[in-house]
Amino acid sequence: MKKASRKNSSVDASSIKCFEDVPRGVPITFIGLIAANSSGGGSSNGKNRWTYSIDLEAFRVPGGPVVRERVLVVCRDISERKLGNLMKQASPLDILEFVGQRPASARKPKTYPQYEQFELQKFIGKKRNAGLQEIKTELSKSVVVEDATFGTLALNHQFNWFEGLASFRGTDMNVTFETDNKNKLQDLIQKAKPLWKKRQAWFTHWRNETWSYYSKNLSHWYEGDAPLTRELFMRLLGWPVGVEFYEDAEEGFGYRLGGWSEDLVTDHGIDAHGRTIDGPMDVSL
Incomplete structure (x- = not known):
């Protein structure tokens, strides 16, 4: 001893x-x-x-x-x-x-x-x-997973998640899977693929839900010269700049879609939490 x-x-x-x-x-x-x-x-x-x-x-x-x-x-x-x-x-x-x-x-x-x-x-x-x-050496090593749908996903040791990059209709997006476990990552990828396959409908639903929330709760943030119509809002909002996939013990698989527009929310982001392509979303700054 x-x-x-x-x-x-x-x-x-x-x-x-x-x-x-x-x-x-x-x-x-x-x-x-x-x-x-x-x-x-x-x-x-x-x-x-x-x-x-x-x-x-x-x-x-x-x-x-x-x-x-x-x-x-x-x-x-x-x-x-x-x-x-x-x-x-x-x-x-x-x-x-x-x-x-x-x-x-x-x-x-x-x-x-x-x-x-x-x-x-x-x-x-x-x-x-x-x-x-x-x-320390173990934690410093690069961990990379290649996926046919989401491309290269690298483990971010600082935040304990896998992250990658994607693009949709000219908008660059950060894609994050909130796990540092490779087996759990594969499970999240499989659950995320149906959403990603129909992302045109998914992202359109996100825009609609965001407009509904903004027009009721945040329209006073808008300081543009032109009246804020739905059409103008959609143009200013654009498409999501980030998506995070996660799974919690209480409610299971979910996602966060994040957007940003200086004209609409200055230096803030506007996020929406949801679980299905066309289900309800919890929108917030």
């Missing part, structure tokens, strides 16, 4: 094989791999105090095994200056040594995000680590 790090004399490093093995309320020196899609950020409590947070893809206690679990690292009740300093110290796919602790039961926040947290005491600095470097 490997000996625990001198900095972690109260912790048996070899015993920490998952997040649940980390003792509560004990400051520990960790080495962590920053997630590819996380660069750190802050949220304010409205009283000039901030909470910093950043995601780990994996971590280990020096001398212990690599734990491949997503964990949120947070530092609470800090000044804006300290927030800025912390954000400069960690970037996507950095391997960093830091001191943190799993919250003591009595101090656990009432609510958590989707995964657990470490409370950050300090970043020590960048660190070389073979086990975490293997994961």
